Amino acid sequence: MGDSFSRRDWLRMIGATGVAAGLGASGATDATAQESGFQSSVIAEHEVQANRASPSMIGDKVIQPRRELPVLHHTDVLVVGGGPAGICAALAARRAGADVTIVERYGHFGGLWTGGLVLLVIGHIIEGGKQVCQGIGEEMMRRLDKMDGAIIDRRPGVNPTVDAEAVKYLMVEMIEQANLKVFLHCWGVDAIVNGDAVQGAVFESKSGRQAILAKVVIDATGDGDLFAAAGAEYQHRAHNIGLVSRVGNMDRIDMDRIDAAKASGTRKPRYLGIHTPVAGVNWANMRGPEADGLDVEVLTRLELAHRKFIWKNMQKVRKTPGYEQVYLVETAPQLGVRITRVLDGLSSVTRKDLKAGTRFTDVVGVGGACSREHGAWQIPYGALVPRKIDNVLAAGRCISVDMRMADLVRLIPNCFVTGHAAGVAAAVAVQDGCRPRDVDVPKVQKILKDQGAYLG
Amino acid sequence: MSDVKSDESAKQWFNRRRIRWAVRNLFRFAVLIVLLQQMRSWDTAYVAYLVSAASPFVALASMVSAGGFGLMVLSGLFVTAITLVHRRWFCHWMCPTGLLADMATRVGRQCGRSCPKVTPFGQWIVLLTLFGALLGYPMFLWLDPLALLSSSLAIFAGVSGAALWLSAVGILLLLLLSVAWPGVWCQRICPLGATQDLLARGSQVVRREGVAFVTRVDRSTPVDNRPGMSRRFVLGAVVGVGWAAAARVVIGKKTHCIRPPGALEEARFVGLCVRCGNCVRACPTDILKPDILQHGVASLMTPVVEFDRDYCREDCVRCTTVCPSGALWHLALGDKVNARIGLARVAPDICLLTEDRECSACRNSCPFEAITYLWSDVEYMLTVKIDPSQCPGCGACEVACPTTPTKAIVVVPS
Numbered sequence: 001m002g003d004s005f006s007r008r009d010w011l012r013m014i015g016a017t018g019v020a021a022g023l024g025a026s027g028a029t030d031a032t033a034q035e036s037g038f039q040s041s042v043i044a045e046h047e048v049q050a051n052r053a054s055p056s057m058i059g060d061k062v063i064q065p066r067r068e069l070p071v072l073h074h075t076d077v078l079v080v081g082g083g084p085a086g087i088c089a090a091l092a093a094r095r096a097g098a099d100v101t102i103v104e105r106y107g108h109f110g111g112l113w114t115g116g117l118v119l120l121v122i123g124h125i126i127e128g129g130k131q132v133c134q135g136i137g138e139e140m141m142r143r144l145d146k147m148d149g150a151i152i153d154r155r156p157g158v159n160p161t162v163d164a165e166a167v168k169y170l171m172v173e174m175i176e177q178a179n180l181k182v183f184l185h186c187w188g189v190d191a192i193v194n195g196d197a198v199q200g201a202v203f204e205s206k207s208g209r210q211a212i213l214a215k216v217v218i219d220a221t222g223d224g225d226l227f228a229a230a231g232a233e234y235q236h237r238a239h240n241i242g243l244v245s246r247v248g249n250m251d252r253i254d255m256d257r258i259d260a261a262k263a264s265g266t267r268k269p270r271y272l273g274i275h276t277p278v279a280g281v282n283w284a285n286m287r288g289p290e291a292d293g294l295d296v297e298v299l300t301r302l303e304l305a306h307r308k309f310i311w312k313n314m315q316k317v318r319k320t321p322g323y324e325q326v327y328l329v330e331t332a333p334q335l336g337v338r339i340t341r342v343l344d345g346l347s348s349v350t351r352k353d354l355k356a357g358t359r360f361t362d363v364v365g366v367g368g369a370c371s372r373e374h375g376a377w378q379i380p381y382g383a384l385v386p387r388k389i390d391n392v393l394a395a396g397r398c399i400s401v402d403m404r405m406a407d408l409v410r411l412i413p414n415c416f417v418t419g420h421a422a423g424v425a426a427a428v429a430v431q432d433g434c435r436p437r438d439v440d441v442p443k444v445q446k447i448l449k450d451q452g453a454y455l456g
Numbered sequence: 457m458s459d460v461k462s463d464e465s466a467k468q469w470f471n472r473r474r475i476r477w478a479v480r481n482l483f484r485f486a487v488l489i490v491l492l493q494q495m496r497s498w499d500t501a502y503v504a505y506l507v508s509a510a511s512p513f514v515a516l517a518s519m520v521s522a523g524g525f526g527l528m529v530l531s532g533l534f535v536t537a538i539t540l541v542h543r544r545w546f547c548h549w550m551c552p553t554g555l556l557a558d559m560a561t562r563v564g565r566q567c568g569r570s571c572p573k574v575t576p577f578g579q580w581i582v583l584l585t586l587f588g589a590l591l592g593y594p595m596f597l598w599l600d601p602l603a604l605l606s607s608s609l610a611i612f613a614g615v616s617g618a619a620l621w622l623s624a625v626g627i628l629l630l631l632l633l634s635v636a637w638p639g640v641w642c643q644r645i646c647p648l649g650a651t652q653d654l655l656a657r658g659s660q661v662v663r664r665e666g667v668a669f670v671t672r673v674d675r676s677t678p679v680d681n682r683p684g685m686s687r688r689f690v691l692g693a694v695v696g697v698g699w700a701a702a703a704r705v706v707i708g709k710k711t712h713c714i715r716p717p718g719a720l721e722e723a724r725f726v727g728l729c730v731r732c733g734n735c736v737r738a739c740p741t742d743i744l745k746p747d748i749l750q751h752g753v754a755s756l757m758t759p760v761v762e763f764d765r766d767y768c769r770e771d772c773v774r775c776t777t778v779c780p781s782g783a784l785w786h787l788a789l790g791d792k793v794n795a796r797i798g799l800a801r802v803a804p805d806i807c808l809l810t811e812d813r814e815c816s817a818c819r820n821s822c823p824f825e826a827i828t829y830l831w832s833d834v835e836y837m838l839t840v841k842i843d844p845s846q847c848p849g850c851g852a853c854e855v856a857c858p859t860t861p862t863k864a865i866v867v868v869p870s
Contacts, residue, residue, distance in 0.1 A: 407814075
């Protein structure tokens with residue numbers, strides 16, 4: 001990819017004031033570290049960063065000068081976000097023969113499934129108890145089945161519950177087996193765009209601001225950070241933002257004392273969630289108020305408020321007769337943001353289509369229900385593809401969906417399904433050297449089926 | 457056939473009568489076939505529903521009771537106009553129930569039965585009903601023969617159990633009566649026939665007094681000219697009005713069950729509903745059920761809405777277009793939102809939101825955007841809020857609600 005850089009590209013990247021800084025320093029890091037026997041020894045002499053093009057005040061405005069970004073990596077398919085959709089997308093693209101890189105903002109995989117402690121896997125079955133979520137998502141669940149204490153309630157027609165640590169471990173295992181290139185602690189902050197074509201993404205990490213160049217980028221950020229940065233059209237929505245917690249010693253609740261207290265009219269404590277694979281530990285969901293998950297002040301306010309509430313509520317619970325032993329195991333590291341941006345795609349997943357049972361020729365997945373209340377609904381490939389911007393596909397909760405279907409699309413199994421589809425489509429686009437919007441959909445469908453996906 | 461002709465030349469009449477008999481029965485058979493078309497797709501069914509609206513008895517009661525007339529009543533008025541000129545024209549040329557009753561009559565005659573000389577109940581029924589209609593309770597409207605026949609079509613429409621038996625019991629009794637006392641239904645009881653007699657009598661009086669330009673003398677048996685008709689009128693008026701007033705007090709205005717959209721106020725609805733079952737059969741989602749004594753005797757076999765499987769679709773007004781009596785007032789699609797059939801109500805103690813569960817079923821299924829979830833900082837919880845001005849009680853939320861066995865959101869009569 002570096003070879004194809006034209007002189008114009010180069011100048012454009014450097015900009016008027018920027019001078020490449022830090023490139024030399026990073027090259028020396030590994031060698032120095034190996035020589036030193038001390039953990040806290042000096043890794044490298046850093047250059048004085050006077051010329052690193054820091055933002056500066058011009059008048060009353062903060063201006064970021066143009067500067068060249070170091071290119072961290074080149075890849076075929078770049079998956080941004082390591083949640084259920086991102087993992088499925090990365091594994092699918094790799095299995096379809098592409099060179100894949102996955103980038104994750106936190107230090108673990110699983111997104112809201114693990115970091116958000118959303119342990120209940122709802123949305124993989126439909127009316128009649130049939131399981132529509134198959135493919136890589138189901139493969140993960142089968143692997144969890146074989147692990148000790150990883151998943152419970154794996155019966156036909158029932159929503160299973162997982163253990164977050166088991167899922168985190170499983171994802172590491174699967175990623176290593178698939179030989180994926182991984183970058184953790186990298187927050188995708190921008191898209192590299194030429195005209196309407198995305199060429200990669202920019203990340204912030206402890207290593208600074210770096211670029212990864214890719215032929216196709218899959219936006220599995222959940223918030224649609226990448227397609228939004230690339231200039232794709234989207235809707236910005238508010239949804240409930242809560243914070244999940246886990247509660248321990250649920251098996252030490254004293255029923256006799258509860259009955260006695262009930263007789264004296266003591267109020268039952270707030271609902272304490274449902275069971276998990278860990279004995280005596282429940283996970284307690286929280287819906288939270290409807291708010292803008294893209295506003296850092298909102299996120300901050302809710303994070304603080306939710307933590308205060310969970311702690312104080314637990315104090316109340318522990319003062320309730322019979323519940324004295326119950327305690328707060330943990331609050332989720334990650335705030336439960338449900339819907340923020342959704343893509344304005346070539347086509348959409350709509351409630352109308354669910355009711356009509358519409359079948360799409362470009363179906364790339366079938367979604368399930370919250371419980372068993374309705375039939376299967378098909379997900380068209382167009383719902384992953386932006387109207388205007390090329391080389392980026394949406395996966396997970398941020399695909400093109402109407403307001404009333406967003407609550408289904410965002411469920412974990414349905415994120416498996418859209419991630420799986422995006423991964424295969426990206427790999428096919430890379431192999432055929434075409435834009436994702438021009439991809440040979442029957443070929444994608446065939447590979448999806450070969451990989452075990454259910455397309456109706 | 458009931459014509460009893462005496463003095464004419466038997467041979468001459470034999471051929472003409474035979475031919476007319478055949479043609480008439482062919483017509484009535486054709487009408488029966490048309491009626492059965494209800495069981496086919498909606499596109500071809502509408503004409504079939506018009507058949508059960510052709511009764512002048514229902515049309516007149518409907519006009520008096522509802523204070524106007526709906527689209528379906530027009531076909532009844534058309535027939536009324538013809539019967540003014542040709543007495544019992546409807547019975548001879550159109551009535552599919554009459555065709556069946558004639559068959560039963562034949563069976564009865566062959567068994568050696570005959571019709572007793574009894575008072576014409578039919579005219580009493582008509583008078584009581586029409587005077588009752590003045591107060592909005594036409595009490596014997598359900599005895600309309602077309603409604604009785606139409607009701608028995610429930611057997612083709614997936615109605616089962618007690619409702620099925622009740623829907624067929626009217627026509628079965630009618631046929632049994634006709635076997636036991638041949639001709640007693642058509643001649644003495646049928647209110648549709650009696651309506652025609654009364655109408656013909658009225659027009660004959662007008663003719664006799666030379667006001668009408670109609671010159672042709674009625675060719676069948678003379679209608680009831682005995683003195684006492686006026687006494688019958690007065691008696692019919694007093695009893696009919698009294699009964700209707702009593703019925704309205706007993707039934708009251710409040711609805712205790714959910715009626716289809718466009719239903720008149722409860723007492724009026726229960727009175728005007730002919731129990732033909734058209735609405736039950738026309739409903740594409742099968743949510744209309746004949747009431748089998750769940751909501752009182754007055755409401756027996758009237759349609760009630762049950763949301764156990766599906767809801768009242770926002771893009772459908774079929775039941776209101778097939779009601780022959782106007783008990784369901786014809787609605788335009790745009791008026792659907794205003795035709796409230798009930799109101800959604802939440803039971804917060806079983807709603808999954810109180811358990812912080814990931815359920816948005818009612819909100820996401822509401823076609824009228826009448827449901828929002830409100831956040832309380834004090835309770836730290838969401839609660840369901842229903843906007844009564846937006847909720848027509850369609851039941852979509854009730855169907856979608858996943859709680860069992862009791863739904864956390866249900867539609868209650870408004």
